[in-house]
Amino acid sequence: MDSPEATSALRAGTYDDVSTALALYGDHELAELVAGATPLGRGIGGRSALLDVDGTPVFVKRVPLTERESLPENVRSTANLFGLPMFCQYGIGGPGFGAWRELAVHTMTTNWALSGRFEGFPLMYHWRVLPDEVQPLPEELAEVDGVVAYWDGSSQVRDRIEALRDATASVALFLEYFPHNVHDWLGARVRDDEQALSLVTRELDAGVSFMNAGGLLHFDAHFENILTDGHRLYFADYGLALSSRFRLSGEEREFFDRHASYDRVYTVTYLVNWLAAALYGYGRDERQAFVRACAEGERPRGVPPAAAALLTRHAPLAATMGDFNRRLRGESRRTPFPGDELRRFGQSSSTVFA
Template sequence: MTLFLEYFPHDLHDWLGTQIEAGGEAAERACAMVEAELESGVAFMNFRGLLHFDGHFQNILTDGERLYFADYGLAISSRFDLDPDEAVFLDDHHGYDQAYTATHLVNWLAVALHGYDPDSRRAFVRACARGVVPGNVPTALAAVLLRYAPVAAVVGDFYRQFQRESRLTPFPLEAVREVGRVGRPG
């Protein structure tokens, strides 16, 4: 047996925090790379029938040039031997990874840029979703917030309902599709 290991020096949470702290062009370049890499990484997995289900920034590694998804403990794939209920679940959740990573990016930026607590962050995300341009935020980062805040607002409401009301709350795929660029793989 041969084992190949590759070292990725940072998780996305820590690396992006350093870039945002640096500010200016470094923050804008980093955010553009993260946005593009999240989209392409999720599209790559989803096109192949794989849903990650846990794409938060401590489960994504980076060398500063690319993103590498890690920790597939919650993943599900169309290539698995799924029973009928699991197959329906998989079909009902296409778009989840796109929505999750977009939501995580928006929420992460809201906290990194302003230090918001959950209630303030929710209000900020809702304002961005309505098109209110966030103040004291570099233009490129504001554009990312405005682009994905509508999805983040819908997904945030889903999380709250799922956590506080019922674990049977269905993922709002149609609502997410209506407000964002989230859809089926391919």
Template sequence: MEGTASGHAARVSAYATVGARLSLFSDRQLADAVAAAPGLGSGIGGRSSEMEVEGRHVFVKRVPLTHIELQSEHLRSTANLFELPLFYQYGAGSTGFGAWRELAAHLMTTGWVLKNEYAGFPLLYHWRVLPDCPPAGFADMFGGVDGAVAHWDGSPAVRRRLEAIGRSVFSLVLFLEYVPQTLACWLGERNDAAQRVTSGASAYRWVEDQLLRGTEFMSGHGLVHFDAHFANLLTDGQQVYFADFGLALSREFELSTEEADFLADHLVYDRCYAPGHLLRHHLPDGVRGGSEHGAFLRDWVKGRRPDGVPSDISAIIDRHAQHSIVLDNFHHRFLTQSKRTPFPAGEARRALGCQGWVSAPGGGQTPT
């Protein structure tokens, strides 16, 4: 998997080979194979495992399908079927807006990869709706459904969504291209500004470039990931792959006017979030000198900077500190004051514009 003609051809070949084999399994055969696959974990967005098909590793994700989503009039619908509040879109313990949206996002991104428009997404080889048992513990981070509902301002729609997940007896099973590491693990093994990748760039500069390319591509195509932390981003050391589209929102979805406006405001969200996550969680050891992250960034933009910061890291902080502060302040208000805190889209765009990145015609973004 790499951004070359041979790498693209190999991925397309694997897509055809693995997809064809999976499509030949009956539902019973496929369900048995999934049940036998070694588990990798479970969480608020589903359960995952790994299997081998035609000599290739395949990542398997089971996303709960609720009775509402399985009604004939709602099959494959990307509408907001539970009428969830738009603040549920943020990655702060949300189960997402439904399995069909996640499927649609993967179908879109797979199409972009196959057409060689952008390599940075795992291919969706196959998908199937299969019987499953209700997921357990998906709301444990809040102490259960009641705690999760309280976290989301007591929203009745969130309760309906969570209770429906808890009763689900089918899953949307996604069979995805296997990528060996999360970006968090990969970068954690290179927590040294001096380390280089094969291109000769520092590991941090390479990651920054990959984040900018990926977020700009998604924004330019009307897609917002909303949860691009580094456990949801994967890498083989040649490319960063944006994965796990459980919270994704796209202009191709069936959106209300309010949702379309929300999406337009948030086309800068990933572009702020992903580099901001790099600054908050993955700077080399010792760069902050013991300062709290927010204070460190505020001091940085005022010119109060610790000695000894490597030049590559200093340049990355320069490019992303201002918009990271904007997003950090928003997240703090969102989590501590009100879930209805408006996203400061204008302020975020101004911060990005100051650093050479502005909105392009048609809603995309472009470097200046």
């Protein structure tokens, strides 16, 4: 395995080469290059593809750019340009807060990685606004009236979805490519390699702690949004990320402060539920019952000791957070985040898995 210093130097060298190559393309040439990339998928956050740039694989994400975001006074703005309600921050199928915020976070994290402050982010080699064909809404947003009703009848949500439906441009993000996400990588190792689980918990702790100390809340750090090369984790996909350095309203600043521990409790809860599914094959209802039983003192059986210890220690927090998520999804989008209750589990500290 290469030393951390050698890996950092290799990443920086690749960044120089690829960013320069992409910067030298005109808009028409770059659009043609992107059009020929291998499609990977599409969803609420946009479409993705894999591109080859002089032998280097590059992950391309095209984030829809709406007419409102394209107005001269709004270009590069990190404000909540559609006035979306704050409960859209939770990763339960909302329409996202815009391309400029996502771009700003990629700029922030790339600078952190290149400066050596924290390397656990994919590098953004380049970005460009490119014309685009009008795209059908993703399945999650396609039934507009039903989606708006779910989001408490918000007219701002309707405006955002309709603007996405009519978008004729996108912000193309050209990102460092990692072939594995944590869901797949850990899933192949969790039963037989306790070092893999140790790596994930250690890197989750380091990444969340660094982001939060830098005034950044990810808000969607599930295992398909975290990449790995087998040596460290890379936090990706910033469609819901919220920074204290954004242009925030008073309501948004208050929301940010109340959710200072959100990434910490989210990642702990996600790992507990992920282990229950990966090790026992539990579906949603069985998983909820299992986590609740562990929270009440039942010992996990038939799983590796490190996984059992994590389940035992963090099941009470995961059960509390699970109750919040169920109410948020199934009862009311205005369900209050149980910050005071979660503080009982020690998650007001800067350490995730302490």
